Amino acid sequence: MSIPFYVSPEQLTKDRAEFARKGIARGRPVLVASCAEGVLFVAENPSPSLHKIAEIHDRIGFAGVGKYHEFETLRVAGVRYADLRGYAYDRADVSARALAGAYAQTLGSTFAQESKPFEVEILLAQVGRAPQQDEIYRVGYDGSVLDEPGYAVAGGAHDVLATALRDRLDPTAPLAQVYAVATQALRRDDVPPAPLEVALLDRTRPRRTFRRLEGDLLAAGDLDAAPEPEDRRPRSSNPQTQHPDHPRPDDRQA
Amino acid sequence: MTAYRPGIATGAPSDRPGLPAAYLSATTSSFTAFLGAHAPELLPPTLTEVPGVGDLGASHGAAHGTTIVAVAFPGGVVMAGDRRATAGHLIANRAIDKVFVADENSLVGIAGVAGIATELVALYQMELEHYEKIEGAPLSLEGRANRLRTMIRGNLGLALRGLPVVPLFAGYAQGRGRIFCYDVAGGCYEERDHAGVGSGSLFARGALKKLWRPGLDADGALRIAVEALYDAADDDTGTGGPDLARRIYPTCGIVDADGARLVGDDTLAQVVAALVDRRRAQSGAGG
Numbered sequence: 001m002s003i004p005f006y007v008s009p010e011q012l013t014k015d016r017a018e019f020a021r022k023g024i025a026r027g028r029p030v031l032v033a034s035c036a037e038g039v040l041f042v043a044e045n046p047s048p049s050l051h052k053i054a055e056i057h058d059r060i061g062f063a064g065v066g067k068y069h070e071f072e073t074l075r076v077a078g079v080r081y082a083d084l085r086g087y088a089y090d091r092a093d094v095s096a097r098a099l100a101g102a103y104a105q106t107l108g109s110t111f112a113q114e115s116k117p118f119e120v121e122i123l124l125a126q127v128g129r130a131p132q133q134d135e136i137y138r139v140g141y142d143g144s145v146l147d148e149p150g151y152a153v154a155g156g157a158h159d160v161l162a163t164a165l166r167d168r169l170d171p172t173a174p175l176a177q178v179y180a181v182a183t184q185a186l187r188r189d190d191v192p193p194a195p196l197e198v199a200l201l202d203r204t205r206p207r208r209t210f211r212r213l214e215g216d217l218l219a220a221g222d223l224d225a226a227p228e229p230e231d232r233r234p235r236s237s238n239p240q241t242q243h244p245d246h247p248r249p250d251d252r253q254a
Numbered sequence: 255m256t257a258y259r260p261g262i263a264t265g266a267p268s269d270r271p272g273l274p275a276a277y278l279s280a281t282t283s284s285f286t287a288f289l290g291a292h293a294p295e296l297l298p299p300t301l302t303e304v305p306g307v308g309d310l311g312a313s314h315g316a317a318h319g320t321t322i323v324a325v326a327f328p329g330g331v332v333m334a335g336d337r338r339a340t341a342g343h344l345i346a347n348r349a350i351d352k353v354f355v356a357d358e359n360s361l362v363g364i365a366g367v368a369g370i371a372t373e374l375v376a377l378y379q380m381e382l383e384h385y386e387k388i389e390g391a392p393l394s395l396e397g398r399a400n401r402l403r404t405m406i407r408g409n410l411g412l413a414l415r416g417l418p419v420v421p422l423f424a425g426y427a428q429g430r431g432r433i434f435c436y437d438v439a440g441g442c443y444e445e446r447d448h449a450g451v452g453s454g455s456l457f458a459r460g461a462l463k464k465l466w467r468p469g470l471d472a473d474g475a476l477r478i479a480v481e482a483l484y485d486a487a488d489d490d491t492g493t494g495g496p497d498l499a500r501r502i503y504p505t506c507g508i509v510d511a512d513g514a515r516l517v518g519d520d521t522l523a524q525v526v527a528a529l530v531d532r533r534r535a536q537s538g539a540g541g
Contacts, residue, residue, distance in 0.1 A: 051390070054387075054390075055387055073278050073280065074278075076277075076278075077277035077278050079384065079387045079388055080285075080288055081273065083380055083383070084288075084289070084292070084293060084296075086380070087285075087289075087296065087376070087380050088293070088296055102272065105272035105273070106272030106273045106278075107272075108271075109270045109271045109272045110272070232355055232358060232513060232514065234354075234355065234379055238372070238376060239351065239354045239375040239379065240350060240351055242351070242355070243505060243516055244518075245516070245518050245519040246351065
C-alpha cells in the first residue's frame with residue numbers, strides 16, 4: 001500500500017490558484033462597461049459561433065473567459081437559474097446579485113473540494129435605468145465576488161487593462177465613445193487582432209435589453225443603422241397580466 | 255479516484271454547496287424537462303397529484319373558457335378569443351385573456367379550464383424563450399407546434415376527469431401564416447383557412463365558413479374573427495360577447511412578417527362598434 005505524500009493545505013490552495021490563473025490568462029480579455037445607452041460588452045473572439053458574451057435574462061448579461069466548455073456550462077446554469085426564478089416568482093424578481101452569489105458558491109466549492117478548479121472568470125452585469133444603477137460583478141475561479149461599478153475586465157492581463165482604463169472610461173459617456181476607448185484598450189501590439197464580439201444591455205428597451213451589435217456600425221457611431229424589431233417579449237410571468245391594454249387593479253407601472 | 259467532472263457533485267446531490275447538478279448538466283434545452291428534474295412542484299398538476307375519481311370540473315366549479323378562432327390571410331394569421339370564464343352557471347370572470355403572444359412570431363390561444371390553461375401558457379412561453387437563450391436560435395415553427403402537442407398530451411389524464419385544455423396555435427414562417435389545431439389527446443392538425451376551438455367554436459366556425467374568402471387583408475381577417483366570436487356569444491353561454499359599457503373587447507392578436515403582437519383596444523373598439531351598428535341596422539327595431 002502506498003502512502004500519499006503530505007501536501008499542506010496552503011500549498012494545495014496555492015497550486016490550484018496558480019493552475020486556474022494560468023488557464024484564464026491564456027484567454028483574451030473581456031470588458032464590460034456602463035455607458036449612457038446601457039451596459040456594453042466587448043470581447044476579442046475569433047469564433048463567430050462560440051460566444052463569450054450571452055443573454056441571461058431581461059436585464060442581465062454574461063461574459064466568460066477561460067475554458068469555453070466550463071463557462072458555457074455556467075452560462076446554461078445561469079439561464080436555468082434566472083428562468084426558474086422568473087417563472088416561480090416574476091420576471092422583475094430576477095437579479096444579477098443573486099446569480100453572482102450562486103456562481104460564487106459553485107466556483108468556490110469546486111475550487112475547495114474537486115480535484116480541478118474551474119479555469120474561468122465570469123462577468124455579470126445588470127442594467128438599470130441610469131448608469132449609476134448598473135451593477136457589474138466579477139466572479140473569480142475561487143468563488144470570490146467583486147462588485148465593480150462602472151466597468152470590469154476579466155481574462156488575460158485584466159489588471160493592466162483595468163488600470164489603463166481607470167481614467168479614460170466615463171460611465172455616463174455615449175456608447176460610441178466608450179466603445180472607442182474599450183476597443184483601443186483591448187487591442188495589443190504583440191497579439192494579432194481577432195474579430196470583436198460586441199453586445200449591449202440597452203436601457204431604453206422595456207424588457208429584453210440584450211442585443212448583439214456589429215462593431216463596424218458602432219465604430220461609425222451609428223447605433224440605429226441596425227434597428228432591432230420591437231420588443232414584444234411578455235412583460236410578466238403570468239399570462240393574465242401581459243396584455244398592454246388590459247389594466248389590472250395592481251397595474252402601477254406604465 | 256473518481257473521474258473529474260467540473261462542477262458536478264460526485265456523490266449525493268447535496269454534498270457540495272452551489273448550483274445543483276441539474277443546473278450544470280448539458281442534457282436538455284427544455285425548461286419543462288429541467289423543471290421536471292429539479293423543481294417538479296412548479297409544473298402544472300398531473301393526474302397522479304389529483305387522486306380520486308369523478309368529474310373535477312363540474313364538482314369543484316373550476317372556471318372554464320370558451321371560444322378561440324384563428325383566421326388566415328395572405329401573409330399572416332389573426333387570432334381572437336372572447337373574455338369570459340364560467341364556473342357552472344356563474345360567470346367567474348368577464349375579462350380574462352385567452353389569446354397570448356407565445357414568442358416573437360407566434361400566437362397561442364387556449365380554451366378549457368382557465369387555471370390550467372394559464373399555467374400551460376406561462377410554461378410554454380418560458381419553454382420557447384429558454385430554448386432560444388440556451389441554443390442561441392429559436393425553435394422552428396413545426397418544432398414549436400409539436401412542443402405544444404406533448405404538453406397537451408401530458409394533461410390527458412386531467413382532461414378525462416373534466417379538466418380539459420385545448421389550444422390553438424398560429425405562427426409565421428417563410429412568408430406565410432400557419433394555423434395548428436389540437437384535440438385533448440394532443441393530436442396536432444394543421445388547418446388552412448380558419449379554425450376554432452372551445453364550447454362556442456361550432457357557431458364561430460359556421461360563421462367563418464360564410465365570412466371567410468381568399469384574399470382577405472389583416473383588417474378584414476380581424477373583422478370576421480370578431481364577428482365570428484359575436485355569433486358564438488349569441489348561442490353559447492360559455493362565450494362572452496363584447497361588453498360596450500365596460501369596454502371589454504375580444505383579445506385579438508396578429509402574426510405576420512412584422513412578428514406577433516396583440517391588437518390595441520382602440521382598434522377593437524372601432525371594429526366592434528362598426529359590427530354592432532351593422533347588426534342593429536339589419537335587425538331593425540325589434541332586435
